[in-house]
Amino acid sequence: MTTATASATEAKRVEVSDLDIYYGSFHAVKSVTMTIQPNKVTAIIGSSGCGKSTFLRSLNRMHELVEGARVEGSVILDGQDIYAADVDSVMVRRQVGMVFQNPNPFPTMSIGDNVAAGLRLNSRKAKKDELDEIVERSLRGANLWEEVKERLDRPGSSLSGGQQQRLCIARAIAVQPEVLLMDEPCSALDPVATLAIEDLIGDLKNNYTIVIVTHNMQQAARASDFTAFFNLENSGDPGQLVELDRTDTIFSNPENKATEDYVSGRFG
Numbered sequence: 001m002t003t004a005t006a007s008a009t010e011a012k013r014v015e016v017s018d019l020d021i022y023y024g025s026f027h028a029v030k031s032v033t034m035t036i037q038p039n040k041v042t043a044i045i046g047s048s049g050c051g052k053s054t055f056l057r058s059l060n061r062m063h064e065l066v067e068g069a070r071v072e073g074s075v076i077l078d079g080q081d082i083y084a085a086d087v088d089s090v091m092v093r094r095q096v097g098m099v100f101q102n103p104n105p106f107p108t109m110s111i112g113d114n115v116a117a118g119l120r121l122n123s124r125k126a127k128k129d130e131l132d133e134i135v136e137r138s139l140r141g142a143n144l145w146e147e148v149k150e151r152l153d154r155p156g157s158s159l160s161g162g163q164q165q166r167l168c169i170a171r172a173i174a175v176q177p178e179v180l181l182m183d184e185p186c187s188a189l190d191p192v193a194t195l196a197i198e199d200l201i202g203d204l205k206n207n208y209t210i211v212i213v214t215h216n217m218q219q220a221a222r223a224s225d226f227t228a229f230f231n232l233e234n235s236g237d238p239g240q241l242v243e244l245d246r247t248d249t250i251f252s253n254p255e256n257k258a259t260e261d262y263v264s265g266r267f268g
Ligand SMILES: Nc1ncnc2c1ncn2[C@@H]1O[C@H](COP(=O)(O)OP(=O)(O)OP(=O)(O)O)[C@@H](O)[C@H]1O
Pocket: 023, 026, 028, 046, 047, 048, 049, 050, 051, 052, 053, 054, 055, 066
């Protein structure tokens, strides 16, 4: 098999228990317990400042890169607490990849080198042919190969915004993570590029566990299997998980009044 996904590792379940997230003394997210299902897309929705990005970054230990930031509780990936004392945060970030709001390819680096960047940083001693193969497989996986195969040596910045975001997705999947986190990956894109990324997310879930933060209700409804609604009661309060359910339930028949108000556009 030569598809992008042939040698991807198995998607993994993530169990979050009693997770509290802090920036210094500021309690940003309170007591989240949720299961993130493998081979599904879980959308995280909620008003600005309720802690969606903070929560997402706690799932691959990027949160702790902020000075004074810390978490309490556990995040179990494939049976292992990623916050256990003997777990290397760099390995966690390899298992749990991340795609950001604004496409951030290395601008002067070539398209091909952008995809291979994570492999080199992880100092895997890959030979040239092996690298070429991974680059092609990852670009195919990100639905970008046909558009760039003749110009792999051009800089990453020579691509359109939507192509750059797919390049970032290719870079993220090149290291064969088990989980892919995406923080508003389409917010800088036009509707056509947005639909291309949503289609891609639908393909990627065959191989990965995907968590996507979005402000776009239609996107959550179209692209996700499960939706988690986060909210904060008053400004300055920590954000909390209000409700997590199948996406169609969250949008048609949520349990919680605050969820209903939010998805029907009554606030937030
Ligand atoms: N680096 C940081 N240092 C201190 N506080 C932070 C930091 N980043 C975020 N916060 C605070 O944590 C809270 C949650 O922020 P976060 O960025 O997670 O919200 P969000 O739900 O992603 O919002 P948005 O929808 O606007 O992206 C906010 O009160 C924010 O001000």
